[in-house]
Amino acid sequence: MTRTWQITDVTEAARARIAAARLATAYGVPPLERTRLVASLSAQLRLCLTKGGAWRLTLETGAASRATPDATGSVLHAVVAPDRDTAAAGQPPWRVTVPCPEGVPVAEAEAAVDDPALLAEALLGADEDTALVLERLSEQEHLVDFHREELQQTNQGVVALHAELDAAGRAQREAFAAERKARTEAENARRRLTFLANASAVLTASLDHHEIVRRLPELLVPEYAASVDVWLFEQEGERPGPAHPAAAVVAARTGRPQYAAAAPGGLPGVEDQPPSALEPERPLLCIPLPTRQAPLGVVTLSPPGERWDPDDAVMLIELTRRASIAIDHAQRYQHNRDIAETLQRALLTELPAPPGLALAARYLPATHGLNIGGDWYDAFRQPDGGTIAVVGDVTGHGLRAAVMMSQLRTALRAYAVDGGSPGRLLTRLHTFLHHLQPDLFATAVIARFHPDDPTMTWAAAGHPPPVLRTPDGRVQTLDAKPGAMLGIPLRQEITDHTVPLPPGSTLALYTDGLVERRALGIDPGIARLAEALGGFGSAQLEADLEGSADGILRPLLSDSQRDDDVCLLLCHLRGSG
Template sequence: MTAVSETWTLASPADAARARALLARLTADAAVPALDRTRFLAALGARLRPCRDGRRVELTVTARADGALHVEVCGPDPWRRTLSCAVPVTGPLPGPAGLDDARLAEALLDADEDAAAVLAQLAETEELIRFHREELHQTNQGVLALHAELEAAALAQRELLDAERAARAEAENARRQLTFLADASAALNESLDHEDILRVLPELLVPEYARHVDVWLVDDERTPPAERAAASVTAARTGRPQHAGPRPGGLPGVDDLPASALSPDRPLLCLPLGVRAVQGVLTLAAHGDRFDPDTTVMLVELARRAGIALDNARQYQQHRNVAEELQRAQLTELPVTRGLALAARYLPATHGMNIGGDWYDAFPQPDGSVLAVIGDVTGHGLRAAVIMGQLRTALRAYAVEGNGPARILTLLHRMLRHQQPELYATCALARFTPGDARVVWAAAGHPPAVVRGPAGEVRVLEAKPGIMLGVPVPYEYEEHTVELPAGSTLALYTDGLVERRSAGIDTGIERLAQAVGALGTAELEDLETAADSLLKPMLHDSEHDDDICLLLCRTTRT
């Protein structure tokens, strides 16, 4: 099917009416929906109104090949419409001039029918709108009610969330304080020195929990109580925590006092230190105008633990002082004897109790010989020092009876095994006889002695030592003999001199042998100087976990 197009020139209202009536007939025959048809005709009538004033209007109607109807009004304000037709429009297209009055009247009546159909459809639509408006009103009422319920639920949820946040914040604060308390306790108990504990306390608390911290020990005479805050003095006297501020703190377990004259505008929290007795007072100045109650409970507990640490440090100091006095009393004064020079050094460990069971001794025997001894009791502290004293006394007693080095060790082993089970010791003895270049020695689990000959040659006495003293098996020790002509040096030592965590004991013994070989002749002439020179390369790191004993024995011409 090909397109058919007609252009009509309309010059009068009658022409316009006929053209409108013709198009109404064409669109009706083409089965264009009544509503679309009515809208089209209304718009077309508006475009044809200039014909009432005698102006010409050109109207082009095209029946397109696809069956659609295209209408176009030409002029200053062009207008066009395309209508989809259920029944295709076929040509030729009649012109408006061929439309007589009868057909024009029929077309007008048909237009009324279309208007009536549209009005009926409009009435149905209005009824539908009214129904939907009522339905929308009901829906709005339901939505408003739902909004009210949602708002109430949201308010309740916000309250629950606020409560949950507060609970989480409280739990997090409690967790943080417990973590701090655990870490602070570990830091306070790392040392058994008063000064270390007093130094750590301010570092832990400032600036997180206090603006300023002061620690006052009651036996510190540098600052008399009269120059301290009244609350600190009260805490020391009563043993109870005190709060001093412009207004009461109301803190749990803490007494309230008026503001301190030393800090009238800032609250102070004064916490006693000590368990058995008050040793001092920890005073904290608040950051703001009050202390938090939960934080105060934690601070009171921290002060209690700090007091325990100070008590432990004080007991440790007393214990160490006793052990030091005991060990100092056990260290012998070396004898001056013909043909033998002696020098000794004792260094306590740099960590821990600092008091161990290492000892040295040298004394003459009834036959005129000199017995040089070095030993080491396992463990540290007062017990090790006491056992060391017992061994030293027993060894001298056995030596006075004329026993040789091996027999003395056998008797010591028997005594320790029966009197001090589960306690062991090592020991090495060397007997020097005037006029005899031979030295008799014996060892019980002790590191081997190092010998330097007159010409500077160095060797280690690597004969297998006997078992440690006190091991729960019967044992008889053996004696060994070594040539030590005049000018020779014998170095006896404990394992603290040669043993380090970073290297084995064999490496340490090798270092000691090299250090002995490096000693100069002038140093060996003054054995005290030689002892100091020997320690320098062995203790270059200055840190050692065990006590150190060194006994140098140099043979001289009689």
């Protein structure tokens, strides 16, 4: 169906508009599309009237084409074009297409629009369409407002979520930073504790305080200090020593650590002092070496950088305290060792030089501990011209063992004045020790030589057996059954033993420290002593008995540290030639 209207004035334009509206309604064009069509057509008709001339409106219905994919069924085409005689002729026509879901009889759709009732109906219909559009527009506005509010709330939620995520991220970063800091602090604490333990082990391993003072700077430089100066008070004595910082003097007087610098150090347990006049540009940490009575000295340190970490300062103070204990122990040990060595040397008498008999003795203290013990040797002449040689060992170490050894030696000399064989002398020493010190025991071996007797008499009480080398080079261990230890709570008579002693023979008396080792026992050591003694010839022993004693000790003591004192007494019967 096609309809055409000629438009030259406003009345014809209105009628054409109303007809187009009624026709769109008849064909079921939706109100929104119908209103859009009528509004667009009205605007185009006004434009045409403004330009003037004759115009033609054509409405045509037809099947929907592929060009209008939203249309289903038929469509309504509206075309406004100028007539041929119009000045605007030649301009492109105006076109618009709307869908027509429904169809109506052509007669109804083409009803005349001159009837006032129809015009009124068309006018009211247009108002209804406008009202419907406005209603739809209002709904859309409400919907837009709703979505706008929803979007705003969503945006606020997103902003709040971002704020929460930012706060959570910040908290997580802070937690990570705190964890890294805690891990770093723990690692530094572990490093300090490890260093403190290792350094303490190094300092306490030595019993020489000079060595401890020397090792302290080696341990601290350069990681914890740029320089270390150890000031020991007793080292200077009456001699004028080097100048020391005022802070070191204050530390020595007060016994408290001092920090000398232009600015306070803020170190825990440390008092601040003005910078040192000796080194005003460098901070100094002066730590006293404390003891129970008074400080031993002061350790002065300069920092490896600009200043110390407070935890490092605490560690340095603790290390200095441990170094002070080590130095104090070493000095006490040195003092006691000097006393022990003096006492030990005083107790070891010079050997006699009887006719026809050469004597050589060696005494070596243990390689650790105080150098004082119960091992002893002695040799002296009896009134009848015989010579007594003895080696003994009092159980234990220290001053008590040394005093008991001295008493036994004195008692033996007193008993030997009255004469008596080695067995008889040991029996009397056993009784003496049992009554004098019931809880102290000793071992001893005594040999008696006489220039008019070609034999040697000997006796032993719990002591390692003598080793005899004869002039023909044979070596034998005199392992006849000895008596029990001296001082044990039982009555005993110690037996004498006699062995031929041709000129050129050599007898070795010794203590168990020479031959006994914990891992091997005593028998392998005695065999090694016999082998060492057999390695010397009679001429060598006769010519240099002192050198032979050193030669015998050398292979026996080269294996390891000794756990006990060592005593060796060589008795060589000179040859007749």
